[in-house]
Amino acid sequence: MRAPGSSAMQAMASSCSSLPHENKSSRDATSDSMTPVCTQMKLYGRRPADTDGRSSASSLSSSKSEGNFNLQDIHTQKPHLLGSSELSAGSPGSSWFLLAAGGLRGAAGRYRDREYRYTLAATTTASSPTRERIFLHTKQVRQRLVFGKMAEYNRVSECVGLITLRNPPVNALSAAVRQGIVDTCREHSATQTADIKEFGSNMTGPPLIPMIHAIESANKPVVAAIEGSALGGGLELALGCHYRIAHSKTGLPEVSLGLLPAAGGSQRLPRLIGVPAALNLITTGRHVTAAEALQLGIVDQVTDHNTVDAAVKFALSVAGRSLDPRRISTHPCPQQPDLDALFEEVMQKVRQSARLGTMGRGITVALAQTGLYVIAVETQEKQLMEAKQAISGMLERGAKRRGVAPALDRVIYSQNIQAVADVDLVIEAIFEDIALKTNVFQQLSAVCKPGTLLCTNTSALDVDQLASETPNPELVVGMHFFAPAHVMKLLEVVYGPRSSPQAVATAMQLGKKMGKASVAVGNCRGFVGNRMLKPYIEEAFFLLEEGATPELVDQALEEFGFPMGVFRMSDLSGLDVGWRVRKGDGLVEPGTASGRSARIRQGRRYSPLGDLLCEEGRFGQKTGRGWYQYDKPGSRVARSDPWLHSFLGAYRAQHGLVARRIDHQEVLERCLYALINEGFHILDDGIAAGPEDIDVIYVSGYGWPRHRGGPMFYANMVGLAKVLERLEHYQQLHPEVPHLQPSSLLRRLVASGSPPIHKWEEAIKKLHSQL
DSSP states (O other): OOOOOHHHHHHHHHHTTTSOOOOHHHHHTSOTTSOOOOOOEEEEOOOGGGSTTSOOOOEEEETTOSOEEEHHHHHTTSOOOSOGGGGOOOSTTSOOEEEEETTEEEEEEEETTEEEEEEEEOBOOOSSSSOOOOBOOGGGOOOEEEETTTEEEEEOSSSOEEEEEOOTTTTOBOTTGGGSOOSEESTTOOOOOBOGGGTTSOOOSSOHHHHHHHHHHOSSOOEEEESSOEETHHHHHHHHSSEEEESSOEEOGGGGGTOOOOSSHHHHHHHHHOHHHHHHHHHHOOEEOHHHHHHHTSOSEEOSSOHHHHHHHHHHHHTTSOSGGGOGGGSOOOOOOOHHHHHHHHTOOOOOOSOOOOHHHHHHHHHHHHTOOEEEEOSSHHHHHHHHHHHHHHHHHHHHHHTSOOOGGGEEEESOGGGGTTOSEEEEOOOSOHHHHHHHHHHHHHHSOTTOEEEEOOSSSOHHHHHTTSSOGGGEEEEEEOSSTTTOOEEEEEEOTTOOHHHHHHHHHHHHHTTOEEEEEEOSTTTTHHHHHHHHHHHHHHHHHHTOOHHHHHHHHHHHTOSSOHHHHHHHHOHHHHHHHHHHTTOSOTTOOTTOOOSEETTEEOOOHHHHHHHTTOOBTTTTBSSSBOSSTTOOOOBOOHHHHHHHHHHHHHTTOOOOOOOHHHHHHHHHHHHHHHHHHHHHHTSSSSHHHHHHHHHHHSOOOGGGTOHHHHHHHHOHHHHHHHHHHHHHHOTTOGGGSOOHHHHHHHHTTOOOGGGGGGGOTTOSOOO
């Protein structure tokens, strides 16, 4: 493509008057011996899409000579910022043009939907009779490069250039963003991670890993100024820089999606901070503050002020230092530790940090923190005052952690149910008793204005039965929060056959506003999470009958990755909770003597062990005794209880059971495969829309280890044929246990060749919800 004539050149210059130019003082600094020459130029190049990832050979040549001047040659004479492939869109079909006036040359144009502007100060000399030589005076360079307004470059001093990323809301490293190099971010948001919208599509734009490698290999020091959060790919990009300055949090949260860091983080981080600390971050996905990152050695400096200014000063202070020690990927791999010791260290038990409060208080706090006004109704004055004090305390503590004002004025307290007459939505969170809830719903139906959405917080009760007690059942949905409600992220939104789509959508939108992982599920006993939990717990009880101990079962599950095993969790939540439910189901026979309960109830195997402990007053941590013993009621430190071991021995002897050796593998297979099998039943029944919904529920609310991706994902990874084979094996050994009977959906999937999880829907009869 030949450049236009001089008259056209003037028109181009006029049309591009918005390009940044050198100020007069800068131009005056040009040496008189190097007279600027305005020439017609021609530009060669190919579209970036045609380069197949290689740098294209764009060139500039003067009409006064035959010499070619490669843009890459120019770049090598200044701090290397971008390869020539980013500047070589001058092929036919692109509107490229060149400016040359007063010692300034610039190129600008549009390629597809991306605007490119490039200006540089240059002088020419006739030292060679056959070709011009283009070079840069560093002091005269003022550059600005814009890629779709997502990344820009500015020179902020003689020696320091600044590259800024803007891709709100979280500065994801999308294909468009990867056209530039990111050193710092504005608007309080640093590079968060890869753009997850790209995960399901073909890769476009330059890949991230070569970009990070190019930064690390640069012969100029690169300082990452982390103004906001650098998570996932953002942190991996920062690790490729030679130095890092931060004032917010960092982390590698990919494990929360069942993934591992894929842009070098799994290799650079252990080399930087050591294997134990790196594994702790990678396998938990937790975020660390800037102060902790400094202590670990992830960042080199923490600042409370302008991170960019601090980074500029820091860059000047390290100029001239050798960069070899700062290239993390060249560090030797840390000495391989003993693998058994490594896993023992990594899989340490996670201690329960959040105390369990009442559900109503937690929901009130969660709503107020969202910015909604809440009317909290408690009919008893004493309980109302206690609730007010507790809620105010939780709001104040939460506000202090976030550095904001507490939302105390958003909560109104009342003893009169008439106070909710004009509200748009009511969440009932009273005691888990169907008769009490029915009474409250009847009162609410009489008090609330027409169109008010009535929601019940229940973990297992029949939403349809409650809806039938109201004149507008289409306005009734379940909202199953998890304790503590202001901390736990999961919310099951339960719809019945008469629930309106508008009611379900409103509840889902409220959950989203509250920051919950909301999943719409059909109405059945236990919904999704608790329905799957039931066979999991029952198998743990059966294992005790057959010879296991609470310690063995919990250890196997905790080593798998659960924060707490079945029996530790039972002690924490209270054995009396399940006891009350079993009484309501008619499984606990009044007056049955301890130790003589029938082990077959309602036609299926039943373990009365939990009932017998409750009859002894052993309710768990609240009483200081349960499956474990505690120093005092309310203590969190579980200790092995000799009394319980003697009790189990006597129970087995009375029922003619012979204890046998049970290993961790059997514990995992029976507990986990029973839970997974129920998940297949749920999919076949249409209670959950897909396996991903089940996985979200279990990872977000039931402590399923994130790095294992959820129960259905785990089944897919283990192999559906293996899951089916082991279920059939245990079902033959225990024919009186229905939940070991393999799901028909599981059988169909195996018969069809065990398709990957994203193709299961073809075998699911009722994939879509009743909505």
